[in-house]
Structures are given as structure tokens and as C-alpha cells.
Amino acid sequence: MKLKVLGTQSPYNTKKHNCPGFFIQEGENLLMLDCGSGTHKMLKYPKDLKNLSVIISHLHRDHYNDIYNLQYASFVFHNQKRIDSPINIYLPQSPNSINEDIKAESNSFANYHEISENTKINIGNMQVTFCTTDHPVETYAIKVTNGKTSIVYTSDTSFTSKDRIVQFAKGAYLLICEASLLESYGFPEINSHLTAKQAGIIAKEAKVKELMLTHFWPEENTIQYLKEAKKEFKRVVIAKEGRSKKIN
Ligand SMILES: [Zn+2]
Numbered sequence: 001m002k003l004k005v006l007g008t009q010s011p012y013n014t015k016k017h018n019c020p021g022f023f024i025q026e027g028e029n030l031l032m033l034d035c036g037s038g039t040h041k042m043l044k045y046p047k048d049l050k051n052l053s054v055i056i057s058h059l060h061r062d063h064y065n066d067i068y069n070l071q072y073a074s075f076v077f078h079n080q081k082r083i084d085s086p087i088n089i090y091l092p093q094s095p096n097s098i099n100e101d102i103k104a105e106s107n108s109f110a111n112y113h114e115i116s117e118n119t120k121i122n123i124g125n126m127q128v129t130f131c132t133t134d135h136p137v138e139t140y141a142i143k144v145t146n147g148k149t150s151i152v153y154t155s156d157t158s159f160t161s162k163d164r165i166v167q168f169a170k171g172a173y174l175l176i177c178e179a180s181l182l183e184s185y186g187f188p189e190i191n192s193h194l195t196a197k198q199a200g201i202i203a204k205e206a207k208v209k210e211l212m213l214t215h216f217w218p219e220e221n222t223i224q225y226l227k228e229a230k231k232e233f234k235r236v237v238i239a240k241e242g243r244s245k246k247i248n
């Protein structure tokens with residue numbers, strides 16, 4: 001599997017950084033995990049719309065804003081006969097008003113599928129499974145495996161779901177973990193997010209090979225997150241837009 005980082009920042013995108021998004025390529029199949037603001041411009045059109053599946057981990061704007069760009073692009077390229085199969089969009093059922101709003105877009109060439117904790121998706125060689133996290137809306141951590149190796153993306157989560165995520169990520173090659181906060185901010189449970197240190201603890205307990213931190217606050221120097229996580233787990237990198245990595 002080949003991983004490409006599309007976006008790393010929340011709650012808004014800036015000139016150099018997009019809101020959350022990751023792109024996984026396995027053979028001819030493409031899988032986008034979240035499509036936050038700015039991520040769609042990292043795609044190559046219309047090539048990347050062929051065999052594309054998009055999974056939205058939860059319906060917070062920083063994770064789904066660009067779905068409307070993808071929908072409209074799929075509509076235009078299909079009309080031009082430049083793509084012949086619809087994109088597949090997987091999304092949570094709630095909040096219902098947002099789920100309905102996305103599915104109601106008529107200028108779109110897409111199929112829609114709801115996800116739940118028991119959902120299993122097969123996309124070519126990839127199998128995708130889900131684990132609920134504690135966050136103010138219905139939210140899923142996502143595991144992608146090709147039978148040889150696996151990537152787990154935590155999406156957004158509070159530390160209260162640590163044990164579930166550790167179990168879900170057990171033995172994965174790469175854990176992409178949100179690290180929105182630093183210890184110095186205090187009280188991460190109020191914000192329903194993790195500190196970099198907590199991300200390090202999850203990686204350590206899940207015994208993953210590598211940890212990639214993401215979901216950074218725009219005004220913070222990312223080195224601070226790296227330093228904090230490294231106190232708990234050594235093999236840690238910072239997610240950066242455009243960075244690609246082969247996961248074997
Ligand atoms: Zn969120």
C-alpha cells in the first residue's frame with residue numbers, strides 16, 4: 001500500500017496546510033480517508049476519480065468539507081465521458097441533516113453507503129474495518145489492511161476510548177493518530193481530542209511499528225508535538241502534506 005498525506009491541520013486550512021485527509025493506493029484502487037478543506041486539490045483529475053472510494057470518518061466540517069468539490073468534479077467528468085464509474089462515498093448516518101445534505105447533491109456521480117461499527121468493506125485487495133471513538137458526533141477509527149500489512153487512522157477521539165483504539169490498532173504497521181493538543185494546553189477531555197503524549201501512549205500499548213501524528217493546531221510549531229510524543233514512543237513522524245510512504 002502507498003500512503004500519501006493530503007491534510008494535517010484543524011480547524012481550518014491555511015496556505016501550506018489542509019484539513020485532515022489521507023490517500024491510500026493499492027494496485028489500481030484508490031481510497032481517501034477524510035476530505036477536509038483543501039485536500040481535493042492534492043488529487044489529479046480526472047485520473048484519481050477512477051476507482052475512488054472516499055470514507056468520511058465523521059461529519060465535522062474539517063473532515064468532510066471537500067466532499068462537495070469531489071461530487072461536482074465527478075459530475076462534470078462523467079458528463080464529459082472521462083470517467084465511467086461512480087465514486088463511492090462512505091459516511092456515518094448522523095448527524096442526519098449533514099448525511100442527507102451530502103446525499104442530496106444531484107450534480108454528482110457517486111454511490112453512497114452508510115458505515116457502522118460492524119461494516120466491512122472490500123476494495124480490491126484492501127479490507128476496511130471500523131471502531132467507534134468517543135467524540136461529540138458519531139466517529140470511526142478506520143483500519144485498512146491488504147492481508148500483509150495494515151494502517152490504522154484514529155480520526156478524532158478523546159482518550160476515554162483509548163482501550164478500544166489500542167485493541168483495534170494492535171500490531172498495525174502504521175498508526176496515524178490525531179494529536180490536536182499539547183500537555184501544556186491541559187484538560188484534553190474537555191476538547192474531546194488527544195494530546196501528543198496520549199497518542200504516544202496508544203502507539204506504545206498497541207505495539208505498532210510507526211506512529212504518524214496529525215490534526216495539528218495551526219498556530220503551533222509541530223516540533224512540540226513530536227517532542228511530547230517521543231517521550232512515550234520513539235518511532236514517530238509528523239504528517240506533512242504531500243509526503244508519500246510505502247507501507248509493506
Ligand atoms: Zn471532530
Ligand SMILES: [Zn+2]
Nearest residue numbers: 010060062156
Ligand atoms: Zn477534526
